[in-house]
Amino acid sequence: MTERIYDLIIVGAGPAGMTASIYASRANMSVLMLERKYPGGQMQSTEEIENYTGYEHITGPELSEKMFEHSKKFGTEFAFGNITKIEVKEDLKYVTAGSTVYIAKTVIVATGCEHRNLNVPGEKEFSGKGVSYCAVCDGAFFRNKEVVVVGGGDSAVEEALYLSNLVSKVTIVHRRDELRAQKIIQDRAFAKDNIEFIWDSVVTEIKGERKVSSVEVRNVKTEEISSIPTDGIFIYVGRIPQTNDFTDLGIINSSGYIPTNEKLETTIPGIFAAGDVREKEIRQVVTATSDGAIAAQGAYSFVESLK
Numbered sequence: 001m002t003e004r005i006y007d008l009i010i011v012g013a014g015p016a017g018m019t020a021s022i023y024a025s026r027a028n029m030s031v032l033m034l035e036r037k038y039p040g041g042q043m044q045s046t047e048e049i050e051n052y053t054g055y056e057h058i059t060g061p062e063l064s065e066k067m068f069e070h071s072k073k074f075g076t077e078f079a080f081g082n083i084t085k086i087e088v089k090e091d092l093k094y095v096t097a098g099s100t101v102y103i104a105k106t107v108i109v110a111t112g113c114e115h116r117n118l119n120v121p122g123e124k125e126f127s128g129k130g131v132s133y134c135a136v137c138d139g140a141f142f143r144n145k146e147v148v149v150v151g152g153g154d155s156a157v158e159e160a161l162y163l164s165n166l167v168s169k170v171t172i173v174h175r176r177d178e179l180r181a182q183k184i185i186q187d188r189a190f191a192k193d194n195i196e197f198i199w200d201s202v203v204t205e206i207k208g209e210r211k212v213s214s215v216e217v218r219n220v221k222t223e224e225i226s227s228i229p230t231d232g233i234f235i236y237v238g239r240i241p242q243t244n245d246f247t248d249l250g251i252i253n254s255s256g257y258i259p260t261n262e263k264l265e266t267t268i269p270g271i272f273a274a275g276d277v278r279e280k281e282i283r284q285v286v287t288a289t290s291d292g293a294i295a296a297q298g299a300y301s302f303v304e305s306l307k
């Protein structure tokens, strides 16, 4: 039996990968999309999306499902698998997922980012026992309780807003005295009665017995240490690009992101990068989908050039 050679393998089924699959399969390419967790990527842990054109308001899981259904409509095959290696041999790319090796003429890396840990004592110990990285998944456990949110970016403030509708009080601990989040999100948080801010401060330890009961906070200006009683802590201190398994390819920069040109080509012919994993300024659902379309077009042109 001859091994199947796909025109394109898409690694990662977030908004970038799923959009690439639509564009490539509509261009009649044979496409396999691989995912190690669940389609949707970071959208799955986002409660509200209100800046994706055409949707004034949609939840992350809903948009994930819609995109996934759409992405399979034109013939893309989908498989689960933990992708651990991409190798290039002559003109072909070999993608290892679990115990299977898939072969393609082109690859789009769309593996996105995952949450960054705070790396303080108690974080690992109380993970799932009051420490969470996903308000949508775990918020309901804290109904009418008090929680701390760490971070000052879009994720921290948006998820604090979501939590503020469930819990009695949210305390945002941020290491500076101004937020990084978009202005509209900031304004909403400042207008909420049950969101408080602790500025210029970092969480140094998470404490409890069987579950979280308090966090230690250090003011970085005064060095003062205080203890905040809390039932839970939601950590949103940024994201890490999911490229660890691809370092051998030599296409990753020192921060772990993949630089590309405007056509989303990497330095390896036939390998493209799309979405949050790419070195770029703005990481949004809409920029990820845009990347997916551009990368798919690049993959199509590459396959045509081989004919």
Ligand code: NAP
Pocket (backbone or CB within 6 Å): 051, 118, 150, 151, 152, 153, 154, 155, 156, 158, 174, 175, 176, 179, 180, 202, 236, 237, 238, 239, 281, 282, 283, 284
């Ligand atoms: P982010 O923008 O990188 O923000 C991370 C936040 O955590 C920053 O406020 C940072 O402080 C703080 N931080 C980092 N390391 C820390 C540490 N060790 N201790 C304490 N605080 C720490 O990450 P994000 O909020 O996850 O967003 C990632 C990307 O997704 C961004 O491009 C964002 O715009 C996008 N996003 C967009 C939306 C939306 O448009 N609705 C929603 C979510 C995410 P500093 O500010 O001092 O650096």
